[in-house]
Amino acid sequence: MNLGILAHVDAGKTSLTERLLHRAGVVDELGSVDDGSTLTDSLALERRRGITIKSAVVSFALDDVTVNLIDTPGHPDFIAEVERVLSVLDGAVLVVSAVEGVQAQTRVLMRTLRRLAVPTLVFVNKVDRRGADTARVRAEIGRKLTPGAIALGTVRSPGTRGARAVPYAPDDARFRDRLAESLAERDDALLAAYVTDDRAALTYARLRAALAEQTRRAETHPVLFGSAITGTGLDALADAVKELLPRATGSPEGPLAGTVFKVERGAAGEKVAYARLYSGTLRVRDRVPFGGRAEPGKVTAVSVFEQGTAVRREAAVAGQIARLQGLGDVRIGDVLGDVRDVPERHVPRHHFAPPTLETVVEPRRPGDRGALHTALTRLAEQDPLIGLRQDPLRQEVSVKLYGEVQKEVIEATLAEEFGVGVDFRETTVLCVERVVGTGAHVEVIDTDPNPFLATVGLRVEPAPPGSGVAFRLGVELGSMPYAFFAAIEETVRETLLQGLRGWEVSDCLVSLTRCGYWPRQSHAHAVFDKSMSSTTGDFRLLTPLVLMEALRAAGTRVHEPVHRFRLTVPADVFGTLLPALGRLGAEPHAPVAHGSAYVLDGLVPAARVHELGQLLPGLTRGEGELESAFERYEPVRGAPPARPRTDHSPLDRKEYVQRVTRRTQPG
Incomplete structure (x- = not known):
């Protein structure tokens, strides 16, 4: 089983990993995040700062199950590291602090786990810490994370060193009724038995089987309580992992299929790839196709994870995480073998917002x-x-x-x-440009002002937000050599990294509407005549000019990243906060009273989030709490910002042609 441990920073995720390893006998003494002695935080920087920066894989035995446990970063600055892990998981444990409760990053993670249908247990940690409120946190989980939350136990004396997690007993009638009611919402047979009060059909064994089935379908999310420091609740968590989460599937006899989710450098500077295998067997000295490259790579060493560490083996099989050497050009996200043999949920994709x-x-x-x-x-x-x-x-x-x-x-x-x-x-905000309308342009071979031996016509039109850039052929594929089509598409994508105002152009459809070329010409004795023959270079140099003219005709608008924020502030300072939010360009929603405090949601430009965090302590006597996470891109108000270009700008035709033709001339 490949199991991910995920959490908001400081929820106790790495301590929980250490406790599970100690329980399984992998480590003799518990490591401490504060002391920098945990097994998974191996980087010197991680030990010094007390945070996880890179995902780490360790393994332990849970009776007859080998669990590859992946400890991931909790700080939102390292969400990309979490993203790469999500696609290789069989199941996950989402850790929530019993003190802080559900936080911004917790919600982001759970939304993604639910969208990807990753079977997930929720573990409420730190029940022994002062301020722990398990009843409040349990309600928050149901309200903010998942309606399918089912608590499998309770806590006695929360918030004290003697706090003890107690699983509900099978003969607890109230628990069985709550369990049956919750499970019946997603099971027609159980619903019929529940409505008719058919006790014979609602045995605890039947309910437990239904709980496992719904958990594995990611419809239900069992909630457990405990403390990674004292160890209470860890037995129940380990039992739930074994009983309720699915194990890896896939045949060692099938075709090779796997994905690379981590790349690091070994002691000698060589690349080391971490790959989850879904099918087949990978052996030392195998020549492996990867990442769609023309030439396969030769695997020179294979390690798999056993009892805590990576151990050299001659082969790795389906279900395992393999540590591979020898694939010099390997990159994160590469597929080993054929992508068609990778289960749909495990194909690497972007799940979180890009850096802003x-x-x-x-x-x-x-x-x-x-x-x-x-x-x-x-x-x-x-x-x-x-x-x-x-x-x-x-x-x-x-x-x-x-x-x-x-x-x-x-x-x-x-x-x-x-x-x-x-x-x-100084850190600046990354904006994007989005196409406003439809624009087209054509440059014809041997016709002024086109100086290149190529004909290219392009049409640009907007596409739905989040769809990315799509390239479509509006001409016959056989109308010219494939290499020319490939050159046009590659150049289109490269050119769109800098739009009319220098920002990346996203979410648009580019269609090739016209093309043409001069076939290869030669003089006597078969001497190639470049002056009369089209090359891929002609298409690469002409395409930016055509694309930018099409973009000019379509028009673009600059959009800036916007964060959703949540502020919790004392009620008596609420009035002083609103003017500050207005100055920052925030759009607050209606406040909600929560005891002696107000909770305020809204949107704020990403460029002002840091400033809001700096202002908050002074405006709220240090009592205000701010959570924020990327929400979407919104059109910039006022004058749109521009970013300096890093190329010979095709927006200045004369300068561009002079520079690129001078660069390509012999000598």
Whole structure:
């Protein structure tokens, strides 16, 4: 079973992982997050900061089940690391703090787990901590996370060191009635028995079987209580994992199918890939097709996870997580074998919002520019959403970010692992451009002002938000060599990374409406004559000019990222908060009274979230609480911002043609 542990930061996720490993005998002594002695937080930076930054795989035996447990980061700045893990899970445990309750990141994670139909248990941790309120948190789970929440136990003396998690007994009539009522909502046979009060059909064994079935279908989410520090409730959690969550399926005899969810560098600098196998057997020295590349890669070493660590083996089989060496060009998200053999739910996709911040990274020593580029490229291998953006014109490199903590981690990693000291410029918000209308443009071969031996016609039109960029052929595929079509599509996607105002253009449909070329020409003795023959270069150089003219005709509008926020503030300071929200461009909804406090939801531009967090303590005597998470992109009010381009801009036709033709001329 491949099991993920997920949570909002500081809910006790890594401590829970450590307790499960100790219970299974994998570690002799419990590690401590505060002391930096946990097994899964192996990076020096993780131990020093006391947070999980990279996902880690450990294993333990649960009777006859080998559990590969994946500990994931809880801080929202590292949500990309969680995203890569989700597609390889058989089940998950979502950890909620009994003190803080359901938090912003908890809701984001649960929404995604439910959307992907990942079977999930909810574990309410820290029941022994002062301020623990298990009744409140249980109600929050049902209200904010899932209507299918079913508590399988209760807690005696919550909020004290002697707090004890107590599972409900099979002969507890009130529990059985609640269980039957909840399960009957999704089971017609149980509903009929419940309505007619057919006790013979509502045995505890029948209810427990229905609970397991609905949990595995991700329709019901059992809730358990306990403490990773004291160990109470851990036996019940382990039993629930074994009984209620599904195990890995797939035949070792089938065709090879797997996905890569993590890439790191070994001691000698070699790439090491972590892959979940869904079908088949992967052996040392096998030549493996991966990532759609023309040439397969040769696996030189295979490790699988047993009793805590990765152990060298000659082969890995379906269901296991394999640690592979030898695939030098492997990237996160690559499929091993044929993607058609990977179950639909496990095909890697983007589940969370992309990074919405960007910053320029500068080496402190000018001579480190080359080393910085190499180091950032390696970091991008491990985290593709870093999204390096090269600006050769200004000799700058930018990285995409989720937040300021991620910036601190990148700085420390570059210094400690690569010996490169860096500074960051001010973090800016990443906007996007969306197409407003429909626009088209055509450039014909051997016709002014087209200087290239190619004909390209493109039409651009808007597509639904979140759909990405689609490219469609409006001409016959056999009308010219396939390499020319491929060159046009690749260039379209590359060009759309910088729109009319320099931002990435998203959510549009680009159609190729016209094409043409000159066949290969040669003189006597078969000497190739470039001056009379079209090449892929002609199509790559012409396409940006055509696409930008089509975009001009269609028009684009700049959109900025907007966060949904939730503020909890004392009632007596509420009046001073509203003017501040107005100055930040926030759109608050109607407040809700909650005891002596107000809870206020609303939307605020992502660019102002950090400022809101800085203002809040002063406005609320330090008692205000802020949660925020990306919601969507909204049109920018006022003058739209522009971003400097990093290429020879096809928006300036004369300058563009002069530069690219000079670059391609011999000598």
